[in-house]
Amino acid sequence: MFDIFGDERGNKKKRTLTTAQLKDFKAAVGKCEICGKKFSVSVLQHHHIVPKEKGGSDNLLTNVLVVCGTCHDMAHKGFYKQKELREKIKKRSKKVVEQIKAIEGRRRSLRKKKKGDSHTGFGLDVPSIDIPDPFAPPKKGRGKKKKRNDDWFGF
Numbered sequence: 001m002f003d004i005f006g007d008e009r010g011n012k013k014k015r016t017l018t019t020a021q022l023k024d025f026k027a028a029v030g031k032c033e034i035c036g037k038k039f040s041v042s043v044l045q046h047h048h049i050v051p052k053e054k055g056g057s058d059n060l061l062t063n064v065l066v067v068c069g070t071c072h073d074m075a076h077k078g079f080y081k082q083k084e085l086r087e088k089i090k091k092r093s094k095k096v097v098e099q100i101k102a103i104e105g106r107r108r109s110l111r112k113k114k115k116g117d118s119h120t121g122f123g124l125d126v127p128s129i130d131i132p133d134p135f136a137p138p139k140k141g142r143g144k145k146k147k148r149n150d151d152w153f154g155f
């Protein structure tokens with residue numbers, strides 16, 4: 001099977017949007033912008049109207065749509081013209097646009113804050129992924145183990 005969602009999975013190095021920003025973006029829109037149906041954030045996906053490999057930007061206000069899996073699939077199969085998809089972006093309500101602007105603004109201020117840190121432009125937008133710590137103790141409150149922490153390698 002070919003990778004129809006390659007624009008979201010294959011380009012991790014190039015991605016400048018953080019996972020948190022995308023999540024907030026989806027939450028702000030709250031629905032598929034193509035079919036208009038409401039979905040939860042975990043189900044919603046994002047789609048670049050102009051693919052990044054063709055020079056498309058990460059700008060949430062101009063090039064990125066929130067879509068459901070079905071519409072995303074169709075978009076990649078060429079069911080919609082880029083012009084049509086751009087029309088969908090224009091239909092966003094003022095309130096949604098304001099929220100998206102705030103998310104975009106966060107990205108800019110993030111960069112500003114980090115200036116001097118690195119001027120390469122790389123490594124500033126590391127996606128923050130909410131992975132539960134696999135090494136975290138399963139439960140707290142089991143004080144018994146804590147005492148013997150230093151004995152881990154104490155042979």
Ligand SMILES: [Zn+2]
Nearest residue numbers: 032035068071
């Ligand atoms: Zn849809």
Ligand SMILES: [Zn+2]
Nearest residue numbers: 007046047048
């Ligand atoms: Zn896509």
